[in-house]
Amino acid sequence: xxxxxxxxxxxxxxxxxxxxxxxxxxxxxxxxxxxxxxxxxxxxxxxxxxxxxxxxxxxxxxxxxxxxxxxxxxxxxxxxxxxxxxxxxxxxxxxxxxxxxxxxxxxxxxxxxxxxxxxxxxxxxxxxxxxxxxxxxxxxxxxxxxxxxxxxxxxxxxxxxxxxxxxxxxxxxxxxxxxxxxxxxxxxxxxxxxxxxxxxxxxxxxxxxxxxxxxxxxxxxxxxxxxxxxxxxxxxxxx
Numbered sequence: 599x600x601x602x603x604x605x606x607x608x609x610x611x612x613x614x615x616x617x618x619x620x621x622x623x624x625x626x627x628x629x630x631x632x633x634x635x636x637x638x639x640x641x642x643x644x645x646x647x648x649x650x651x652x653x654x655x656x657x658x659x660x661x662x663x664x665x666x667x668x669x670x671x672x673x674x675x676x677x678x679x680x681x682x683x684x685x686x687x688x689x690x691x692x693x694x695x696x697x698x699x700x701x702x703x704x705x706x707x708x709x710x711x712x713x714x715x716x717x718x719x720x721x722x723x724x725x726x727x728x729x730x731x732x733x734x735x736x737x738x739x740x741x742x743x744x745x746x747x748x749x750x751x752x753x754x755x756x757x758x759x760x761x762x763x764x765x766x767x768x769x770x771x772x773x774x775x776x777x778x779x780x781x782x783x784x785x786x787x788x789x790x791x792x793x794x795x796x797x798x799x800x801x802x803x804x805x806x807x808x809x810x811x812x813x814x815x816x817x818x819x820x821x822x823x824x825x826x827x828x829x830x831x832x833x834x835x836x837x
Contacts, residue, residue, distance in 0.1 A: 604633075604637075607633070608630065608633065611626045611629050611630050611633075612626075612630070614626040615627060615630070620652065620655075620656060621652060621656045621658055621661070623648075623652055624649060624652055624653070624658070624661050627645050627648055627649050627652070628649070628664060630645045631645040631646050631649065631664075631668045632668075635668060635671045635672055635675065639672045639675040639676065640672075642668060642671075642672050643669075643672065645668075646665055646668040646669055646672070647665075649661055649664060649665045649668070650662065650665040653665060659692045659693070659695040659696040660692070660693070660696045660698060660701060662692045663689045663690075663691075663692030663693040663696060663701060663705075664689070665689075666685045666686070666688040666689040666692065667685070667686065667689040667705065667708070669685045670682045670683075670684075670685030670686045670689060670708075671708070673685060674712060679712060679715070679716055682712055683712065686705065686708060686709060686712070689705060690702070690705060693705055699732050699735065699736060700732075700736065700738075700741075702728075702732060703729050703732040703733060703736070703738075703741060704729075706725045706726070706728040706729040706732070707725070707726070707729045707744070707745070707748070709721070709725040710722050710723075710725035710726040710729065710748060710752075711748075713725060714752060714755075719752065719755075719756055722752050723749065723752055723753075726745055726748045726749045726752060727745075727749070729741070729744075729745040729748070730742065730745035730746060730749065733745050739772045739775050739776050740772070740776060742768070742769075742772045743769045743772035743773050743776065743778070743781060743785075744769075746765040746766070746768040746769040746772065747765070747766065747769040747784075747785065747788075749761075749765040750762045750763075750764075750765035750766035750769060750788060750792075751788070753765060754766075754788070754791075754792055754795075757795070759792050759793075759795060759796040762792045763789060763792050763793070763796075766785055766788050766789045766792060767789065769781075769785050770782060770785040770786065770789065773785055779812055779815065779816045780816065780818065780821070782809075782812055783809050783812040783813050783816075783818065783821050783825070784809075784821070786805050786806070786808050786809035786812065786825075787805075787806065787809040787821075787824060787825045787828055789805045790802045790803070790804075790805035790806035790809060790825070790828055790829075790832070791828050791831075791832075793805060794828070794831065794832040794835055795835075797835075799832060799835070799836045802832045803829070803832065806825055806828055806829045806832065807829075809821075809825045809828075810822060810825050810826065810829075813825060
């Protein structure tokens with residue numbers, strides 16, 4: 599029962615928060631706020647406000663940045679993009695003071711997703727490239743895989759097949775390092791779709807069949823169904 603699992607998760611975070619004091623309350627508050635932003639955005643405000651109160655009291659730049667970030671994410675859920683950007687910009691100021699590059703890396707990703715929704719491709723790519731630069735500086739293979747995947751998707755949407763392939767292939771290499779079979783399957787599927795749209799059907803089939811092999815290895819039926827669908831679409835285009 600998904601609802602029961604969620605209730606247990608929320609209760610455990612609330613209990614954790616009640617047993618802690620001062621800045622130690624921030625971490626469970628972050629998780630509560632993130633959960634409600636995803637599921638019930640209106641209910642996230644009170645947790646964001648508590649993060650703000652504790653962070654101000656303790657002069658915690660990360661907490662203050664996350665307060666503005668979370669308010670931005672709530673507004674984003676309601677499609678209020680101009681307000682979201684204002685909150686993200688303020689979060690950026692605090693994250694810059696915290697000297698934690700991972701916070702900036704994730705914020706640039708949020709900017710990228712926002713500009714993708716708005717349809718500003720140039721700003722989207724600019725922010726995903728900033729994400730990638732920090733991930734490379736931190737030698738973070740998961741961060742590199744995520745950033746290059748996002749760039750591949752963005753260039754694919756622009757029908758720039760060469761750039762899309764370049765970034766998807768970089769993402770695949772990082773997934774390989776991480777031994778992330780699901781990530782590998784998804785990326786191979788994406789490369790197959792790119793080659794299909796590019797009109798390179800033989801290459802498309804190779805990547806798609808390799809994706810299917812991975813889905814079968816990890817017994818992922820949804821992954822197999824997705825890639826079989828991609829394969830079917832490729833054959834339609836090939837005709």
